[in-house]
Each structure stands twice: as structure tokens, then as C-alpha cells.
Amino acid sequence: MLEEVRSATRASHPRSPEATLLGTRLAASPFLSSEERHALESITLPPRSIAAYKDLLRQCEPAHHVEILIEGWACRYKTTREGHRQIVALLIPGDVANLDTSLFTRSNYSARTLTAAKTISVARDRISSLAEQHIGIAKTLAWLAMRENAILSQWALCLGRLSARQRLAHLLCELSVRLGNAVETESRFELPLTQEQIADMLGLTAVHVNRMVQQLRAGGLIDTHGRAMTITDMAALRRIGEFDPAYLHDQRA
Amino acid sequence: MLEEVRSATRASHPRSPEATLLGTRLAASPFLSSEERHALESITLPPRSIAAYKDLLRQCEPAHHVEILIEGWACRYKTTREGHRQIVALLIPGDVANLDTSLFTRSNYSARTLTAAKTISVARDRISSLAEQHIGIAKTLAWLAMRENAILSQWALCLGRLSARQRLAHLLCELSVRLGNAVETESRFELPLTQEQIADMLGLTAVHVNRMVQQLRAGGLIDTHGRAMTITDMAALRRIGEFDPAYLHDQRA
DNA sequence: CGGGTCGTTGACACATTTCAAGTTTAGTGG
């Protein structure tokens, strides 16, 4: 597969290590000195390509590495005994898949790719001991965890108190911002998710997500062609989803 | 009111500062040296009594203090435009109310007491600069945030994929563990929450919570007399709520 | 060309909400 070949090439000819973490949430930390940035780069392992629908991490299995997504999409999820899945975090390029395993030995969620993806990783022991020596790194871990907290709190509000239509609108708005789209009346991006995966984020059924997508489409709010998602009336979609980007702590929005 | 008097006394005759943070989640951190513990104690402000249903923190207003609950119950919550409330965290004695404002300037939730309560607090600037000097404190912030994350992820699973009955069972099990009750077949604790507040945690209606409480009662799983909650069949309640205490990272459970 | 995944549609079931009483409980003042 093409992905495999490309990563093999990169592994044998590693780029300047400075570039590896670039564009990553870790690197976006306001708390890192350049020395600390270098320390982090130095313990980062080379990129690894992973096919779609592969587990990065399984609930309750000890995790020895912290994985950072640099290409493709992934998610954290949990399942009920009857096999229903709830996605508890959507991971896009730059996101850290299993931040908490830097301090805890085992996670209480699984993580898997949703598309073909590429990750870099850091050994658990090494980031943990690095956080022991560098204040900025420890503070960065706290900062990342608190942002995830803010997103999870917002999801709780959506899951508990918004209608299916509102939840979908909210998710699309969140994605638009997180993918770095400007806050215009129109926004276009690739949405490589099946309606079933969207359902697993919103706590709904694939069938019902389908109906809601059609409803938004019929209302002239969004437009879809294959994986291409266009938000044609951002203001209205935000109003419906009660979306306020403040919780993302993103300057752009 | 009795509470007021007691706190005034304590404020004018401060106890040994070592005792203030005792029993608090902050103090439970495995990352604090005794020096760091003292540093934290030294910046802790004296206890303050607060009546029930008072806001500790309002969404989007800048927070200058990190508040730690030492008596009574409180919650973090968010509301929709139509006024529906979702509680995103239940705070019991020892919990930190607004951890994230130690690094972010404003929170994206409100916090309020659910009963008469007592808090101690730490100035935002002081804990932030303390985290600048002491690795253990920075690491503790990360550790606390990650535990909150684990709880929120679990709540997302409950809100998205469990039935009303399951969610209630799960909440009662979580409370039993968090309140430090042993894991026996029977557990008894004070539950100073109205059914409406429970509904706001579970993303349900007070009326429906009432029906589910009755259902659990009729099934011989729980027993309530006023504020006294008794779980009479813990094993069965755990099975129903699909409760596994691992996500609480609590040694007792 | 064929097979499987994903999207779409319709009819129906059901969990939960809504609305609108009633009853109990707890708190307060006389």
C-alpha cells in the first residue's frame, strides 16, 4: 500500500527532528522553552503508517507509548456490554491520542484509526521522566489535558441536552474550527467519516444521523458530495447547534 | 447560620496550615514532595462558608481563584439557550472546582454549590507561578486534569449509550465509590441531591428520574429514606449500570 | 462484472418528554 512505502522512506531518511512535532498540539504549547522543545523532539520516534480501522490502543491494556496523530483521523472510544460504541474524542492531525497514559499506566478507552493514518510516538517512560526535569513539559501536559477536558464537557452538554439535529450542527461547527477553517459564512472541508461513525460520536443511530443530514441539506445549511462537506450557512448552523468556539481555546475562532 | 459562625472562628484562629489541604484531591497527588506540599499549603486561603445554590464561578467570567471544596457538594454545569442545564461534574469534598482556570483565564462552565458548603481557595497567579518553580505541582495539575478526563469520558459513554435506568445505576455506583464506601453488597451514604439535580447529571427529566428511582427501589436494588441512600444489592446495581470503577483511578475500588 | 460497504427510505415500536394534576415532606413564623 502506498502509505506503507512512504513511511518506510521517511523512516530511513529521517527529516530534521525539529520538523517532526511541528503542527502538533504538543508543539503549540505556550509553556515550552526552545530547549524543552528540542528535548521532546529528541525522544520522538519516527513516523509510522497505519491502515484505517486499526486499534492504536486497547482499553485496559498497558500503553507503553504516547501516540501523536500527524496524518489521517482517529478516535478514542468506549463500548457497552451489548456492543454499542461511544466515541469520546475525535482525533485529527496534531492531536495526542492517549495523553493520559503519560501519567497513568492504563487507559480506560480504546483508540483506533478512522482512516489511513500516520503517527509519531514517544515512549511513556521517556516523556514521564522528561516531565520530571522540565517544568514546561509538565505544564504542557496539564494544559493539553485541560483543553481535552473543555471539549469533553461541551460534548457532555451536547449528548445530554441537545436534540439530534442540534448535536449534528454542533459537531460540524466544531470540526470546521478545529480543522482551521476561517469563520466565514461558508466553510469547506474533507469529512472522511461514515454516518455510523458520526452516530457513535453523537450518541445516535446511523439511520437517524442520515435523516438529520438530509434535513440540514434540505434547509440549505450544508452541502455534501462524497467526502466533501460544505457548510453553506455557517451563521445559521452555529445558531442551531448553539455553537460558541470559546471552549476550544483556539485563537483563530 | 451555624455554618457562618464556625467558619468565622476558623478564619480568625487558623489551624496548622498542614491540615488545610488534607483529604483533598490535590494532597492525594503521588507527585508532591513534602516541600511542595508546604508551598501549596502556604498559599492556601482560609476556609469560606457558602450557602446552598450559590455560584462559585460563572461561565466566561474571569476566575481569580482556584476553589477546593472541603465540605458539602457542588457541581460544574452548562446550560443551553432554552435554559436546560447539564451538570458536567459533581464535586464532593476534596474535589477541585475549577482546576482549568489555573492555566486558562476563563472557564467555559459555571460552578455552584448544591448544599451548604465550605471551600478553601488559592489565587490563580500564585498556583500558576508555583507550578513554574515546582515540577511536582505542575505534574499534579496534569494528573488531576487527566483523572477528570477519565470521569468525563465515562459520563459521555453513559449519556450517549446507556438507558435511563442504566445511567442512574451507574451514577449511584460511582457515588458510592467516590464517597469512599467499601465495595460490599450493601452501601449506605447521604445523597443530598434532588431528583431534578440527578436528572441534570444524567441528561434526563426529573419525572423520568423519579420513575427510574422507583423501579430500582421496586427491584430491591436500592432503598431511600429522605436523603439517606442505601444500595441494597451492589452487585446487581453494578451489573445494570455496567459499572467498573477502574476509570476512577481509586485504589479502594 | 460482482460483492460489499455506505447511504437512503418507510413503517412501526418504544423510551423518554411533556403537561397537568396530586401528595408528601421540610422549613418558617406565629
Added chain:
DNA sequence: CCACTAAACTTGAAATGTGTCAACGACCCG
């Protein structure tokens, strides 16, 4: 200690949002 009030809990009937089941169509990839 009782009377009064408001808040909390309880109950029932009807409305509704979302789930379930089952089928069909479109598209992609080998």
C-alpha cells in the same frame, strides 16, 4: 407546637423524538 407555604416527590395520559427492522439503491474497488 401548630399552621402555612414552598419545594420536592409522585402519578397518569398523551405527545414525540429516536430506535429498530428490513429493504433497496448507489457507489467503489478488485
